[in-house]
């Protein structure tokens with residue numbers, strides 16, 4: 693027979709773990725929203741939690757003036773060629789100590805979802 697106090701402790705622990713799991717369980721990239729992907733792969737570490745920009749990277753606002761969803765998704769996969777071919781980006785890169793890295797670990801669909809979210813007004 694399990695002592696009631698032990699039983700209570702086990703139940704409380706279980707409930708606690710369940711509650712935590714529901715709030716910040718692992719995000720599945722395949723079903724994650726653009727906003728969730730932005731946090732998941734840590735775009736916020738350079739561009740800021742509200743995309744406001746930091747000393748490490750520019751703000752991400754008004755992007756629709758410069759990007760289509762597909763070109764932006766391609767940029768996220770491999771930014772380097774864009775720095776070379778796009779004068780605005782090349783000039784922008786001079787202001788920051790490090791360039792943006794490639795996010796090749798994101799699948800095609802995830803990159804597009806992230807790009808579409810970034811382009812939302």
Ligand code: HEC
Nearest residue numbers: 733734735738748749750758784785788790791792793795
């Ligand atoms: C290591 C810091 C860093 C991280 C992490 C990072 N970026 Fe960047 N990002 C930069 C820098 C710096 C630039 C400016 C261009 C350059 O120097 O590469 C830039 C440029 C950009 C631009 C071009 C802005 C414009 O005006 O056209 C976009 C869009 C962008 N980043 C999106 C993202 C997204 C989305 C993520 C996450 C998948 C991300 N970045 C992660 C540093 C970062």
